[in-house]
Amino acid sequence: MTKSDFLQYAPWPSSQTLLKSLERSALITRTVIGNLSQGQEIVSISSNLNPPHWEFGHLIWFHEFWVHRCGLESNPSILSDADALFNSSGIVHDERWQVQLPPLDTLQNYFSDVIERTFTILRSGSLTPEQAYFIQLSLHHQDMHNEAFAYMWQSLAYAWPLDFDADSVAMQSLDLRPCYIDFDECLFQSGSTSQAGFIFDNEKWQHEVLVPQFSISSHAVSNKEYLTFLEAQIASGGSPSEHQPAYWKKKGDIWFERFFDQWLEIDIKAPVRHISAHNAEQYCLWRGVRLPTENELSLLMASPHADWLPSELWEWTSSTFMPFEGFSSDPYQDYSAPWFDGKHRVLKGWSSFTPNYLRRPQFRNFYLPSRSDFFCGFRTCLI
Template sequence: MVDDARRRTLDLTRDLTGDRQFGPNLKIVNPPLWEVGHVGFFHDYFALRTLHGLSDYQQSDAERLYDSSSIPHDDRWNLPLPTMQGTLDYLESVRNAMLARLPETGEAGEAESYVYQLTVLHEDMHAEAFTYTRQTLAYPPPEFSDGVTPPAADGHGPLEGDVHVSGGTHQLGSDDSVPFRFDNEKQPHAVEVGPFAIARAPVTNAEFAAFVEDGGYDRAEFWSDDGWQWRRARQQTAPLYWRRGSDGWEQRWFDRWVSLAPHHPVCFVSLYEAEAYCAWAGRRLPTEAEWEVAASRVPTADGSALEPGKRLYPWGDTPPLSERVNMDGYRLGCVDVAALPAGDSAFGCRQMLGNVWEWTSSLFKPYPGFEADLYKDYSEPWFEEGRRVLRGGAWATRSRLVNNNHRNYFTPDRNDIFAGFRTCAR
């Protein structure tokens, strides 16, 4: 995993030269050169210093340059950073020091396993951030060096209709049978979920375009007060990266404009836009508990109740494959919402994992009994910011990061991430 995560980091940044190593100072991105160094620092701090007890960093000024907990965001463009090659040399020295301390048997203990997984998954998160940074800054799409070519995605077109989910008691969150769980997924606890109907697929570009063309961005009655204020401040009249072309809607995809794919899930929409669409369509967003039930539970034979237990993935407990999910970045974008039926949940919901992250209506709050894990800044500082929970992962998310319990969280204004949504009946 260590080498695979590092290969992806290098693939996403190796072509960035000159001004592209920094980019403009924007609230929603980091300077790529700084972010590469931060990835190395995270391994250095948690694996080498915290786990293995090394007294010195692999680069003497690493903490002063790369500690995200102490360096304000705006300052990251003004630090005396090494060159890209110097930064990559630092990452390589950290990697070599980590691998040298792995047990010769290859069987790491519980503490070692946890820390090494944490550092790799953290690097995976930054790989997705590098990907949407390239989109934000209109850089070319990445090219991956590992030679993986995913199979063509089975299924095309829209996937309409709802599935009906019986209510019941649900254990929300991850228990200790899950191979790796973040602190915000703990502790599993019982919640009561009433019966509900949820869409089989996320909202598509064509469906969202109907909202736009019906004046949805000009009608305050569909927007929350905060959402309407956001829309007016942004002067937004359609989703980010959309424009009208001579033959219909177009979307900027990295450094080029392409025709809007009607049956792809709508992407790059904020929570505010998702809520406004729902108000227009007479629908609503699912809660994160409803989303998790639809993804992880199995109905009884007559559909009137829920079978005991829950699945780790929508299709079962076996890890994701490209025949089931659009993840890991290899398809370089979304696929139609009807694609990949092999990844359906037991209720028949498609693409609960992959393609786009899905907004829920739930605030990002700690579960009962929450305790911060080793990486104390992962969750705890963000519980009171009004962030909303997103579930499921996107096409650029590494598949080893996400399962039915994983919670992502962003502020409701963010429309630069690979996020869409599916709806529930009111």
């Protein structure tokens, strides 16, 4: 296929379905930004964060740029200086703290005007392949930034202003007896075809891989299991801060975990979360197990076993994020290509803040292995 691969991606959801998904996503964005107290939009410079109002402006700039400006700066934005302010490819991370952003109500009007133009297209009922692709791209991009707001709010200890189902927020109790699920050596179809609905360029293309026999845990590592490791490290002179999950603290004999703005006693049956890949690997070394590869975790997700218990967390793999054979960038060239740097790690799964349509076995997430601020955990394979 060629540079216009994205025009072949099919099928796409109905206009009505896309309208509902965009309304839902826009409501999350508006609620999160609209509920910040005065002053909370000012955050210290950090490699893991963006200034919240910059991120808000950026996600709607992205939507307008691809859906209503054909991806061309020569087609003007309805917001003056929008490209200079909000094009993430042009404004490097630290500069986002230095630019003079428009007032919040200007950004909110920009958001409403752009989304309303897309609603008008969707209400008309018929979409061209370009419109279908770029509306989905912008929707998914917004969903990913909504999830980024969740882990930013978690790291900033801000209250999360949306309701959520407590059972779905990675607090799933691991009551089932854990076991290892055996997979025989098999041929696995990794990646996606052009007929798999909306896909990202890093999924191109579907290809066959031979996956050797492996045994993978039915459940993600629990707080109880991780605590046993942590206390063993401390007993042998290790520093707690070197090994503990990102938002844990010990008071007396009790461990607590901060969830947004609340300190809660840890639920020993819940999957351990906010663990870096490095800490996950130290745990594995101690237990005599290993992290799954990308293919192993993809295979588990694509052929779910009755004993498989998803964790509502992005799960680390031991695989470096690399392009598949035949990769080429889609129009948003910075989605994948800059991150094939040999430093990023693949994660599979989803978090509680991921919409259903992104919860696909083929979806490849990627982060630096030192990160623990987002909603991540891990499961293990036998050696």
